[in-house]
Amino acid sequence: MEKSNLKQKDVIPRAQALLKELEAGNDKAASELIDELSVMKERELFQGIGKLTRNLHDTVSDFFDDTVLSKFSNIDQQEFPDALERLNYVIQMTEESANTTLTVVEETIPLSENIENRGNELRRRWGDLRSRKLTLNEFKQLSNDIEDYLDYSIDMSVQLSSKLNEVLLAQGFQDLTGQMIKRVITLVENVEDSLVELIAAASDRQSPPDQTTQQSGSDPNTKGEGPALPSTKEGVAKGQDEVDDLLASLGF
Amino acid sequence: MKILVVDDFSTMRRIVKNLLKELGLSNTEEAEDGASALTMLKGGEFDFLVTDWNMPGMSGIELLKAVRADDSLSHLPVLMVTAESKREQIVEAAQAGVNGYVVKPFTAITLKEKIDKIFERMTG
Numbered sequence A: 001m002e003k004s005n006l007k008q009k010d011v012i013p014r015a016q017a018l019l020k021e022l023e024a025g026n027d028k029a030a031s032e033l034i035d036e037l038s039v040m041k042e043r044e045l046f047q048g049i050g051k052l053t054r055n056l057h058d059t060v061s062d063f064f065d066d067t068v069l070s071k072f073s074n075i076d077q078q079e080f081p082d083a084l085e086r087l088n089y090v091i092q093m094t095e096e097s098a099n100t101t102l103t104v105v106e107e108t109i110p111l112s113e114n115i116e117n118r119g120n121e122l123r124r125r126w127g128d129l130r131s132r133k134l135t136l137n138e139f140k141q142l143s144n145d146i147e148d149y150l151d152y153s154i155d156m157s158v159q160l161s162s163k164l165n166e167v168l169l170a171q172g173f174q175d176l177t178g179q180m181i182k183r184v185i186t187l188v189e190n191v192e193d194s195l196v197e198l199i200a201a202a203s204d205r206q207s208p209p210d211q212t213t214q215q216s217g218s219d220p221n222t223k224g225e226g227p228a229l230p231s232t233k234e235g236v237a238k239g240q241d242e243v244d245d246l247l248a249s250l251g252f
Numbered sequence B: 001m002k003i004l005v006v007d008d009f010s011t012m013r014r015i016v017k018n019l020l021k022e023l024g025l026s027n028t029e030e031a032e033d034g035a036s037a038l039t040m041l042k043g044g045e046f047d048f049l050v051t052d053w054n055m056p057g058m059s060g061i062e063l064l065k066a067v068r069a070d071d072s073l074s075h076l077p078v079l080m081v082t083a084e085s086k087r088e089q090i091v092e093a094a095q096a097g098v099n100g101y102v103v104k105p106f107t108a109i110t111l112k113e114k115i116d117k118i119f120e121r122m123t124g
Helices: A008-024 A027-065 A067-073 A079-130 A136-170 A173-203 A239-249 B010-022 B034-043 B060-069 B087-095 B108-123
Strands: B003-006 B028-031 B048-051 B078-082 B100-103
Touching: A008 A027, A079 A136, A079 A173, A136 B010, A173 B010, A239 B087, A239 B100, B003 B010, B003 B034, B010 B028, B010 B108, B028 B034, B034 B048, B034 B060, B048 B060, B060 B078, B060 B087, B078 B108, B087 B100, B100 B108
Parallel strands: B003 B028, B003 B048, B048 B078, B078 B100
Antiparallel strands: none
8 A cells, every 4th residue: 555645744833733722722724634634644545545546446447468367377276156056955864864863863753752751660669568568469460571671771772773863873963064065165265365466456556466376276086076066977876876886897 | 993083083083983983993092184084093003094194294194005015004094084075085095995985974884884895804
């Protein structure tokens, strides 16, 4: 940015005059001087904005010959629609995962409540047995019920384990959405860098922008691409079955 | 059976470790990228490697290639568990000598099948 255009030789006499008029109680004259000073200040601001706008305009006009362009062109244009789709996919995956988890929890709570209720009931009757309150028939019934309960609790434990495993797997979304968000962050950083350079180029057109190479230029193949977007059809295996088929075709 | 689980996301390492535990494989250790995994593999007697592909620093495919190139590790069975699903990547992993390839998101059954298959081939 330009240094201040407000010339001290213009300001100081007016400021001194302003002080004099104020001390003399000449409000009208003082007010005129204040207006004059603020007009000067505004004019300086408009000149600054005008200069910046002109420079920005010139820079954008020259954009196609400018190294700034190469910065922007490093960002694949498809990255923008992809980024939107990625973020939407993140919402979808987190929603699915939350729903899966909630459903499993809703199914699991009654199971554990049943185990607890039946256990409590048997515990009470067992207490009666220990204090010799049960008839022979009641004792026979109790021993049958305990046997049932043992089978039941084993069965319930198996079911609970399987439900907990579903919850476990549903947490996989964090990895997949995390990879997607990381790619969007990289895009935003690249755009930010390019904008900063554009502004730098516009405000100081004498010094060309820094020509450091883009970080995202690393080999995408060995680094990995992250999860494929749902809309990607070309060259992407849809699910484990297609992976297995492909590997089988390679003699796996 | 000592297993190394490599993934840059700790949640995924926990998921894989818990699923392995379900399969009776509880002797697991973790690494968060290829480079630290390779150091651990060279230092400790691991029998099995489960790795992600997309990781900062050394990626899973680079780790696989490094393992195959190392005389003391070249026979280590490697299962890739990854979101990378491009055909060329699957082919590249196969050519680099991967023993199994599971795409995320996966099910417990898929993981079990692939691991069983690898062990069958090892013993058979």
